[in-house]
Amino acid sequence: MELIADNLAVARGGVRVLEGVSFRLAAGRALILRGPNGSGKTTLLRTVAGLQPAAAGRISLDREAMAYAGHADGIKAPLSVAENLTFWARMFGQAGIDTALTAFDLRGLADRRAGTLSAGQKRRLGLARMIVTGRPVWVMDEPTVSLDASAVALFADAVRAHLATGGMALLATHIDLGLPEAAVLDVAPYRATAQVGDAFDADFDEVAA
Amino acid sequence: MIALLSRDLALAVRAGGGFGLGLAFFLIVVVLVPFGVGPDEALHARIASGILWLGALLACLLSLDRIFALDFEDGSLDLLATAPLPTEALVSVKAAAHWLVTGLPLVAAAPVLAILLNLPAMGYGALVLSLLLGTPALSVIGTFGAALTVGIKRGGLLMSLLVLPLYVPTLIFGAEAARRGAEGLDWTTPMLMLAGITCGVIAVLPFASAAVLRVNLR
Numbered sequence: 001m002e003l004i005a006d007n008l009a010v011a012r013g014g015v016r017v018l019e020g021v022s023f024r025l026a027a028g029r030a031l032i033l034r035g036p037n038g039s040g041k042t043t044l045l046r047t048v049a050g051l052q053p054a055a056a057g058r059i060s061l062d063r064e065a066m067a068y069a070g071h072a073d074g075i076k077a078p079l080s081v082a083e084n085l086t087f088w089a090r091m092f093g094q095a096g097i098d099t100a101l102t103a104f105d106l107r108g109l110a111d112r113r114a115g116t117l118s119a120g121q122k123r124r125l126g127l128a129r130m131i132v133t134g135r136p137v138w139v140m141d142e143p144t145v146s147l148d149a150s151a152v153a154l155f156a157d158a159v160r161a162h163l164a165t166g167g168m169a170l171l172a173t174h175i176d177l178g179l180p181e182a183a184v185l186d187v188a189p190y191r192a193t194a195q196v197g198d199a200f201d202a203d204f205d206e207v208a209a
Numbered sequence: 210m211i212a213l214l215s216r217d218l219a220l221a222v223r224a225g226g227g228f229g230l231g232l233a234f235f236l237i238v239v240v241l242v243p244f245g246v247g248p249d250e251a252l253h254a255r256i257a258s259g260i261l262w263l264g265a266l267l268a269c270l271l272s273l274d275r276i277f278a279l280d281f282e283d284g285s286l287d288l289l290a291t292a293p294l295p296t297e298a299l300v301s302v303k304a305a306a307h308w309l310v311t312g313l314p315l316v317a318a319a320p321v322l323a324i325l326l327n328l329p330a331m332g333y334g335a336l337v338l339s340l341l342l343g344t345p346a347l348s349v350i351g352t353f354g355a356a357l358t359v360g361i362k363r364g365g366l367l368m369s370l371l372v373l374p375l376y377v378p379t380l381i382f383g384a385e386a387a388r389r390g391a392e393g394l395d396w397t398t399p400m401l402m403l404a405g406i407t408c409g410v411i412a413v414l415p416f417a418s419a420a421v422l423r424v425n426l427r
Binding site for chain 2: 066072076
């Protein structure tokens with residue numbers, strides 16, 4: 001399995017932000033996206049994850065292969081940590097949550113109400129969700145926000161374990177994850193020249209079709 | 210699908226959930242109306258079915274913006290959209306959960322509250338049946354409105370304005386069936402029209418809701 005993005009253009013709010021992005025990601029490899037704020041990393045990740053259509057270009061794998069983690073963790077405060085994870089495991093047709101709890105050191109928090117967790121603990125719960133999806137490609141947007149150094153190490157271990165089983169990871173991050181084997185793609189050279197096209201109308205055509 | 214339905218039901222009944230909100234509103238409307246219109250039992254009996262239907266409709270409307278807004282704010286909606294569940298199934302489950310949490314308790318409470326409004330004894334069957342057939346349509350139409358306005362900050366007003374006209378046919382036939390039941394007339398025709406509206410919206414609107422939700426998530 002290989003994730004290939006071919007001459008991809010992505011748009012946000014009808015305005016193209018990146019154009020001509022091409023990369024290949026083989027099984028067991030990670031790709032780190034870099035670029036200044038507002039350069040279109042999030043839009044690119046959402047497009048790859050299948051949350052929005054590409055303005056142009058092609059992605060070799062469809063959304064069924066992707067697990068996405070955005071800025072928000074999708075945690076329900078009234079449910080416990082274990083209930084939150086079990087829900088996502090069932091949604092993705094997976095069985096156990098033990099591996100995920102262990103990987104992010106959440107075992108001791110399993111019965112805590114998710115609303116009482118700290119920001120870093122919530123983030124760990126959000127990242128543990130990636131393991132229970134069972135999907136081969138992890139698409140993650142700033143995964144280490146609000147994590148301390150030891151939690152970042154846990155995260156890097158989890159990514160490495162995922163890559164070792166033939167998975168792939170596409171990460172946008174500003175900090176050093178300690179993944180020397182990961183390739184780095186700077187999105188800055190692909191910034192689109194500002195143009196407001198017919199993208200707004202195209203949205204409606206697509207719904208009608 | 211079962212996982213999502215049971216999660217939504219669990220969230221609704223736990224602290225801070227929406228369960229009971231619609232029911233409390235329904236209770237308030239029905240209890241206050243007799244004070245508003247004065248102590249005239251014949252008048253109460255005449256307007257009872259209409260007030261109960263209107264109360265149920267407004268109670269339903271009150272909780273609509275919770276259908277997608279909470280999941281949108283905490284990011285769950287993005288994650289649900291990437292799950293193996295088709296968006297059509299997602300919106301159908303959301304509508305079903307809304308009906309179980311809001312619509313069904315209203316149906317159960319209506320006969321009890323009808324006593325307060327002096328509804329004639331022969332009207333109870335038609336009232337409960339009309340609410341049972343009509344409230345699913347309110348939830349499905351409401352889910353469409355909620356999908357249209359997801360992502361808009363404080364979109365509740367806009368959603369109410371969009372949804373209210375779509376609620377009118379359900380209200381007309383539902384209240385008419387209940388009124389005919391209370392007056393001892395034959396209620397077959399409006400009840401069948403109501404059932405037809407409900408079947409129609411259940412068949413068509415999930416596709417529309419899914420389409421607008423996908424556009425709104427971009």
